Amino acid sequence: MPIKNNFVATSFQGYGFSEFKESKVGFAYAKNFGPRLTLGLKTTYHQLKIAGYGVTTGFSLDAGAYYQLTKELAFGAFAANVSKQNYTNKETSVYIPVSYNIGLSYSPNDKVLVAATINKVLKERVDVGIGIDYQIIPFFGLRGGLTVNPFKQYCGFGLKYKHFTLDMASVFDANLGYSPQMAISYAF
Amino acid sequence: MRSKILAFLILGISVSAGYAQNQEEVEIKDIIESVAENLPEDYDMTELTEVLSRLKKRPINLNNTSVDELKNLVFLSPLQISNFFNHLRENGELLDVMELQAIDGFDTETIQRLIPFVTIHQNLLINELKLKDILQKAENDLFIRYARTLQKLKGFNDLSGNKYLGTPERLQLRYRYHFDDVVTASFTIDKDAGEKFISKPFDFYSGNISILKQGRIKKLVIGDYTLQFGQGLTLWSGFSFGKGPDVTTTVKKDLGLRAYTSSNEYAFFRGAATTISLRKNFEFTPFVSLRNLDASQTLDIEGNLIQSTINQTGLHRTPTEIKNKNTLSQLVLGTVLQYNTNTLNIGAIAYKTQFDDRFISQAALYDHFSFTGKSLTNLGFFYNYSFKNIYFFGEGAKSLKSGIAFNSGALISLSRTTSLALLYRNYAKDYHCFFNQGTSESSEPTNEKGLYAGLNIIPNKQWSVSFYADYFQFPWLKYRTDAPSKGYEILSQTAYSPSKAFKILLRYKLEMKQQNTDLELPLNFLESVKKEGYRMEVNWQMNKNWKFQNRLEISQYQKGNAKRELGYLFYQDINSPTFFKKMNGNARIAYFNVPTYNSRIYAYEDDVLYSFAFGMYNGKGIRSYINLKYKFDQRFDF
Structure with a gap:
């Protein structure tokens, strides 16, 4: 705010x-x-x-x-x-x-x-990460990324509607498999 | 390892026109090194360099070109090619080459690389074939190359009972005939070091005649040829790029049928093939090939000859190698049907490979799913489609009665400066194919699943950043890996070039894989193997005539909890396009200290004209070379 x-x-x-x-x-x-x-x-x-x-x-x-x-x-x-x-x-x-x-x-x-x-x-250990956010259409964006230590891959998307943002993501770890995450935010 | 002294000699005679300048070699070398990272050692890249040198002599007319023609420029990505045609469609013909700057994905470096190979002026077209012209107006090129290692190699005396029978010289002769890209012919003979001169004067002969662009017949090759289609999963003979610092090289650019001009003795077809245009956008490529391959054969209980692998090296030095030469006959018969437009390409492949002797699987468990039998039928379907700023590509392949392999990916131009490559692959452990060059981590694209993601950012003229990560799984066992395994590879590279005369490059590469433990245990377990590589390279130019390159490369290898190994290489290159008027040349002195093969380092080495190599540095020592060229006149140089 x-x-x-x-x-x-x-x-x-x-x-x-x-x-x-x-x-x-x-x-x-x-x-x-x-x-x-x-x-x-x-x-x-x-x-x-x-x-x-x-x-x-x-x-x-x-x-x-x-x-x-x-x-x-x-x-x-x-x-x-x-x-x-x-x-x-x-x-x-x-x-x-x-x-x-x-x-x-x-x-x-x-x-x-x-x-x-x-x-x-x-x-x-020191970890290095890289990620990309690509807004394909004005209210929808795709994301992807990874971290090196430990090696994990991430992918997700974000939806924007008026002041609300909904973010969904999933982490893939070679040993632990998938774990999903969700976030909702409101900006004034 | 002892330091090696190599001496090379070259003799080049160009009868009608054309000589190569050193400047050209430098450009071509830069191009090859930027796209080819994981090439096999001593790979003959002549094919690639010849195509580029030829295009330099006869540049592509950008206002009258095709996707197929632009694919010859290895450094152009499929997305750039498709953007280029979109630009032409929307804006009409180019009036100036620099107009390319307006096209998405054409950064300054790409344009600089492109300029020597393209023009916007009309080439003279030859419509009618006349016998007189074929004889008189043609270009002939002849290269003879003689090489000999001054020190005696181990193989000539140290190997008891199986020593090299031949002479230590390496000899190569290439003859090329061109008649305005309508009729071409080539002839290559090659004798490797250690191979015999006697009986047949040369160990390897290859040649062909091809006719191009004649009515419905787009291409016709009689003799030795290569076929490259789709993403390489079903039918791809010869050379292909894999993962490299330029992320766009993961997308294969298939060139279809081509005459074979390399001296590699394995990856080609021998017979006849043609590409016929059936109707607008439809092409049909039937082919037939019959040749003999090298294999080590034994007898089964019924007295039939059997083998488990094909020997691909093409070396025939020892009594065993000579005995195995040309023992297995291979017949390949098939066809490819394609539908091509500038934005959409789809194709279907079907062919049969027939051997006269049976394949059996090796005793090792990791080889359990390999090909057995005498004949194999392969089917494939490939596509690529460009939509706005995205280029989709992929291929599905099936070997009848065994596995499936497929891959699918996209090349996305996120902005003018940023491009992203994604590739998913899934190759079954029992997918069989003798002409498989799909993008993969393993040398054989089978038994692998993986996801590759790469990013190129070229924000301005000075900077360029690239990054890729590849995650892979091997569902079945591999050589020295007695369990399903997985791993990943990461590469990141930054180049900074504040002026034309100076460039600095930093690269980091990490590879994690799993392998059997070195401990002597009743049961092998897997340990992680970590390989890291650091590279720093500086290129600088004193003036037009003197160019320098320094490189420092450090490699680290660690298996499990064992002590980390460290190897390094440092070299200084000097390159001079002209000195004493008619001379030009280059030289390198390298110092390396690499404890074992595990931490080996590869570096690109200059050789005589049309010949470059990736040298492997292992051991401790100094390695140096010097190449000199003297130009007698326009037609002849030494």
Whole structure:
């Protein structure tokens, strides 16, 4: 929701099934500094529920920056859970991941976006990813991409209707098979 | 490995016209290296270079050309070709070659590469064939090539009981006759190092006569010829590009029937073939071929000769190789029917391959599904269709009484600067075909499923970025892999060229596959094999006469948890189109340190005119070569 040069947003996320459930509620704030640079902050409230083991919660803080280099090229960077917060229950071995990410996007016209990222999740290997979004017709776009470490392929589509966006995606992992994802968003 | 010193000599006589300039070789070399990445070692690329050199002498008239003709320019993608014809249809004839810049997908590099091979002016057409003209107005080219490794190769004395019987020289003679692209003939003889001179003076003879563009007969070849149709799953003899840094090469550009001019001794047909135009847009290509192949044969219990594989190397040096020469006769009989327009091509293939002796499968389990018997019938259907900015292509193939293979893909021009290639393939483990060159990870396009995605971005004159990822599965066992396996390959390349005189290229390639463990265990399990390659290359030009190239290539190999192997190659190339007026030449000095065959490095090497090779670097040492050419006059050079 834009308020002059400031933007606010909220998000809700759910993952898992009845025995293991992760939920997140986020609140984000971003501010434009001139026509090229945008900085943002996001706080997230995490809840983890495992059947028979109870519930634990935690807070995390993400920070990001976005810089429009040229009309076609944009550069972005963000760090997730910068303050290295964790779940309040110290016994759980599930932790809120700390990650550092940089990315570059290239958009030769208003239909095509190619993006590449380099991610480092703490205690894991550096991952490189690339993705394409191709808006075939004004309200429908196809997407595809992959990451290298581990090797995963992604494909999906996005539907736009007035202020609503519906995104569907599926991940294919050579060892784990397919896992689908869905997101709905509303922009003012 | 010891460093090798090679000496080459070439003698070229062009009787009527035409000589090659060094500049031409440089361009052709760049083109070949950009499209051919995974070529077999020592592959004879003469066919390709000859076609390009010929087009340079007789450029294609862009205002009067065909899809088939433009397909000869290997660096043009099918999408570019189809965009080109769309442009002609909408805007009429080109008035200037630079008008190409207005066509989608024609970046500066493509146009620069294209210019030497095209024109917009009318070629002189010859409508009537007269015997007098055929004799007098023709072009004749003769090349004789003699090569000898100065050091004695191991095979001449070290191999006890099975040493090379022949002489160490390599000799090649090529003769080409052209009469304005209406009548052509060629004759090639070849003797490899280690092969005998005696009995028959040369080990390999090949030749043909062809007549082109005569009424309904579009092409007629008598002698040795090649056939390339669709995506190569059913009928494709000879050379084909696979995955490479230019992502558009995954789409095969079939050239149909062509005269065979290469010195490779396996991949061709011998007999007669013709392409006849039946009515508008319909073409019919019947062919027949009868020849002898090399095979190692044994007797079965009934006393009949049997074999399990065909030997494709064409080398006849040792007593065994000589004994196996021409032992198996092969008859191929079939036809192709095509419907072609500038946007849609569909075709159907049917042919039968008949051998006089029976094939049996080898004892190894991975070979369980290979071809057995004496005869095989193959059927295929292929298509390609361009719709707006998308080029669809694919082929389905069936070997009767055994498996199916198919692939399907699209080449999409996302924007003027960005193009995307996608290809899905599924080749059954029991799909049999003797002329199969489908895009694949394995050398044989069977027993494989995969998805390939590639992206080319050329945002401006200075930069070019390409990237591809290929994921593959092998449902049945493979050589040294005792279980179904899978893997992937990733390549990413960036080139930056701030001016015409300077270019830097960075490339990274990663390949992950599975292979039997090296441990001595009662039961083999699979371990992952990781190969990585890093390349940095700098091209710079001091002035018109001196060009330099430096390359550093690093390769890494790691199997399972074993120690990582590291190999590297560094070379310096010098190239001079002219010095001392009549001389030109090029030279390389390379230092390499590669611990084992696993981390081997390939690099393209210059050779004498019309001859390029991919050299393999393995071991430790220095390898160098120098090529010089002296031009006596317009017709003769040495």
